[in-house]
Amino acid sequence: MNHHDLPPPSRRIVLAAAVAIGLPVLWRPAQAMSDVLTGVLNTFTGGAPTREGKVHFDIAPLVENGNTVPVTVTVESPMSADNHVQALAIFNEKNPQREVVACKLTPRMGKANVSTRIRLATSQQLVAVAKMSDGSCWTHTVDVVVTLAACIE
Amino acid sequence: MARTLINAPRTARKGDVMEIRTLIAHPMETGYRAGADGRTLPRDIIRRFACRYNNELVFSADLYPAISANPYLAFQVVADASGTLTFTWEGDNGFAQTESATITVS
Amino acid sequence: MIASRAALALIAALLAWAGAAGAQDPAKPRRSGFDTMSPRIQAMQRDDLQNPGMLWVADGEVLWNKIFGISFSCAHCHGDAKQSMRGVAARYPDWDPVEQRPVDLSQRINLCRTRHQLVMPLPPESVELLDLEAYVANQSRGMPIAPSSARELEAPRERGRALYTQRIGQLNLSCALCHDQRPGHVLAGATIPEGHINGYPTYRLEWQGLGSLQRRLRNCLSGVRAEPPPFNSTEMVELELYLAQRSAGMTIETPAVRP
Numbered sequence: 001m002n003h004h005d006l007p008p009p010s011r012r013i014v015l016a017a018a019v020a021i022g023l024p025v026l027w028r029p030a031q032a033m034s035d036v037l038t039g040v041l042n043t044f045t046g047g048a049p050t051r052e053g054k055v056h057f058d059i060a061p062l063v064e065n066g067n068t069v070p071v072t073v074t075v076e077s078p079m080s081a082d083n084h085v086q087a088l089a090i091f092n093e094k095n096p097q098r099e100v101v102a103c104k105l106t107p108r109m110g111k112a113n114v115s116t117r118i119r120l121a122t123s124q125q126l127v128a129v130a131k132m133s134d135g136s137c138w139t140h141t142v143d144v145v146v147t148l149a150a151c152i153e
Numbered sequence: 154m155a156r157t158l159i160n161a162p163r164t165a166r167k168g169d170v171m172e173i174r175t176l177i178a179h180p181m182e183t184g185y186r187a188g189a190d191g192r193t194l195p196r197d198i199i200r201r202f203a204c205r206y207n208n209e210l211v212f213s214a215d216l217y218p219a220i221s222a223n224p225y226l227a228f229q230v231v232a233d234a235s236g237t238l239t240f241t242w243e244g245d246n247g248f249a250q251t252e253s254a255t256i257t258v259s
Numbered sequence: 260m261i262a263s264r265a266a267l268a269l270i271a272a273l274l275a276w277a278g279a280a281g282a283q284d285p286a287k288p289r290r291s292g293f294d295t296m297s298p299r300i301q302a303m304q305r306d307d308l309q310n311p312g313m314l315w316v317a318d319g320e321v322l323w324n325k326i327f328g329i330s331f332s333c334a335h336c337h338g339d340a341k342q343s344m345r346g347v348a349a350r351y352p353d354w355d356p357v358e359q360r361p362v363d364l365s366q367r368i369n370l371c372r373t374r375h376q377l378v379m380p381l382p383p384e385s386v387e388l389l390d391l392e393a394y395v396a397n398q399s400r401g402m403p404i405a406p407s408s409a410r411e412l413e414a415p416r417e418r419g420r421a422l423y424t425q426r427i428g429q430l431n432l433s434c435a436l437c438h439d440q441r442p443g444h445v446l447a448g449a450t451i452p453e454g455h456i457n458g459y460p461t462y463r464l465e466w467q468g469l470g471s472l473q474r475r476l477r478n479c480l481s482g483v484r485a486e487p488p489p490f491n492s493t494e495m496v497e498l499e500l501y502l503a504q505r506s507a508g509m510t511i512e513t514p515a516v517r518p
Binding site for chain 2: 307308309311313314317318467468
């Protein structure tokens with residue numbers, strides 16, 4: 001059995017408890033990345049080590065329609081000439097193709113904050129990765145559940 | 154010429170971080186879908202977006218089939234000088250479009 | 260005799276209750292499909308810069324002012340749509356005295372084209388027709404649906420209501436069974452909406468494009484494995500007519516965004 005088929009035990013317990021209490025699941029603990037994503041990430045970072053943090057991948061955990069999913073990626077960074085985000089990318093696990101978007105940022109942006117709308121073929125894991133001007137790479141991995149629309153043509 | 158909707162402030166104070174929002178009409182055909190005859194519809198997407206501020210590149214994005222139809226891109230730009238913001242979209246089948254917005258910075 | 264009369268009265272009461280259960284309870288506040296969407300999709304609809312339907316509205320404004328062939332533009336007769344078209348979409352479908360039948364807004368636009376602009380009608384669900392319909396209906400955004408009270412519409416509307424409550428298709432379901440009796444329940448992961456028509460033409464995320472109410476109704480009919488009638492058939496327009504009455508008073512949201 002692939003280790004990324006089920007969420008790790010701690011996350012399952014949290015989710016089960018939340019559902020049992022009827023709480024909306026607001027806290028989304030950092031997720032262990034699947035092998036598929038780890039591979040494509042290495043290509044983007046050129047093998048540089050990555051760490052979870054600084055990146056905030058804002059996407060709904062449950063999506064009504066996978067055709068148009070609003071997302072916003074924000075990176076904590078002063079965006080100054082000597083300390084800024086150089087590149088930002090989103091990768092997916094189960095679409096026909098791994099890449100979603102890859103952006104080039106400059107200090108003239110003032111804030112590292114990009115929004116767009118993406119397509120998700122099915123429920124899967126996604127990762128947003130930021131490459132900083134000092135060479136460090138930061139990630140945020142999320143799990144998204146995708147439901148299908150009713151009554152299609 | 155595809156329809157675009159762009160939100161960029163016309164005036165700003167120096168140092169303000171402006172929110173730029175862009176929307177362009179485009180089907181973003183993925184190249185993975187089958188048509189009514191069962192044959193795969195060829196890919197037809199916008200591949201690149203770029204924002205230039207007085208001719209200097211501020212932000213660019215490489216788009217892939219996973220970007221939804223009618224692509225929406227929102228990002229931030231610091232108002233540092235009066236001039237022109239230029240937005241370009243390029244893609245398959247020779248798709249190329251440029252829009253601009255003037256900004257007065259005080 | 261008294262016992263059997265009482266039994267008949269009881270049966271009649273039960274039937275009336277069962278019949279009433281099929282109709283929407285007028286006392287309960289009605290919910291637009293907007294209310295059942297996630298906050299992010301709601302934000303997409305509210306913001307004219309994020310709402311993809313506004314791309315069609317913008318194109319519709321261009322077409323409103325365009326001179327077709329050797330003819331003239333919509334603006335030539337109707338001037339500024341923001342004034343002249345305000346409230347128009349709110350009363351459609353309406354009775355057309357020349358055609359002697361109810362027509363919906365897209366049909367009315369085509370009638371203007373053939374009768375007054377002397378140009379060909381636009382094909383159903385074509386981009387230009389949707390552009391114009393979205394632009395005109397957008398001028399009524401924020402206003403309540405106010406169906407026309409023309410007497411001639413009563414019989415067609417009643418036929419529309421009969422179709423709404425009739426079981427159809429391989430799944431043998433009526434519109435009322437899901438949308439009147441079970442809104443809010445979840446069917447295959449999707450919440451059943453009350454099925455109001457206050458946002459049409461609508462940007463449906465499933466279509467990744469803007470579409471008409473008739474297109475959406477055809478999706479419903481496919482959903483119950485019924486054969487959808489052709490665009491602009493009598494049954495489709497009569498159903499639209501009933502649905503407008505059913506949503507009377509609800510705020511127009513065109514162009515709405517829906518999953």
